[in-house]
Amino acid sequence: MRKYENLVIVKPTLTAEEIQASINAIEEVITSNGGEIAARDTMGMRKLAYPIEKNERGYYHVVYYSVAPAAIAEIERRFRINEDLLRFVTIKYDTNREVAAWNGLVEKANKAPEAPKAEEAPAEEAEATTEAAAE
Amino acid sequence: MSEKRKYKKRYCKYCEAKVDFMDYKDVANIRFSLSERYKIMPRRLTGNCKRHQDMISTVIKRARAAALVPYTVTRKQVVTAPFENLK
Numbered sequence: 001m002r003k004y005e006n007l008v009i010v011k012p013t014l015t016a017e018e019i020q021a022s023i024n025a026i027e028e029v030i031t032s033n034g035g036e037i038a039a040r041d042t043m044g045m046r047k048l049a050y051p052i053e054k055n056e057r058g059y060y061h062v063v064y065y066s067v068a069p070a071a072i073a074e075i076e077r078r079f080r081i082n083e084d085l086l087r088f089v090t091i092k093y094d095t096n097r098e099v100a101a102w103n104g105l106v107e108k109a110n111k112a113p114e115a116p117k118a119e120e121a122p123a124e125e126a127e128a129t130t131e132a133a134a135e
Numbered sequence: 136m137s138e139k140r141k142y143k144k145r146y147c148k149y150c151e152a153k154v155d156f157m158d159y160k161d162v163a164n165i166r167f168s169l170s171e172r173y174k175i176m177p178r179r180l181t182g183n184c185k186r187h188q189d190m191i192s193t194v195i196k197r198a199r200a201a202a203l204v205p206y207t208v209t210r211k212q213v214v215t216a217p218f219e220n221l222k
């Protein structure tokens with residue numbers, strides 16, 4: 001078992017329920033391949049740094065899990081087929097230092113399940129000012 | 136000139152903070168090593184040590200792939216929003 005992290009960006013055009021269903025399907029892909037989800041971090045709807053498939057925003061979701069290294073190819077293959085995803089980033093935590101960091105991140109994500117909501121509002125304000133400045 | 140002076144005192148900011156691992160999702164932390172065009176700043180200007188520069192470059196590349204930080208910025212964007220969306 002090795003520690004991994006997956007960041008997925010779900011299409012913003014879906015409704016809230018569809019996004020939730022899509023995230024459940026993503027986690028189902030991980031668990032069905034023998035992965036154990038340690039923590040999840042919902043970053044919520046964010047503005048993308050650059051448009052992906054003509055979308056300006058995306059719904060960010062991060063999953064921390066441990067799985068056998070051989071299963072990653074299958075997990076990534078399934079993600080690539082999934083049309084709800086704009087992008088996914090898989091990070092491997094291999095060395096002792098990285099594993100320690102992974103434990104820290106999992107602890108942080110589990111400790112503050114309410115935090116993303118609080119962070120979301122000021123982030124959107126900042127975006128609004130940027131857009132206003134651009135005009 | 137002003138940019139050069141900003142980095143005149145050369146020491147590794149990350150060594151001083153005893154950074155062992157950088158998270159690519161923490162955009163506020165990696166902003167220091169990005170130019171206003173979102174290029175990775177060279178070590179000779181930021182004063183980062185080799186170890187931390189290597190860490191920063193992987194982290195920035197991951198953040199770019201995750202659309203947290205842009206790859207390039209056009210001239211129009213660079214004037215209006217230098218670091219606004221990262222704050």
Ligand SMILES: [Zn+2]
Nearest residue numbers: 147150184187
């Ligand atoms: Zn250093």
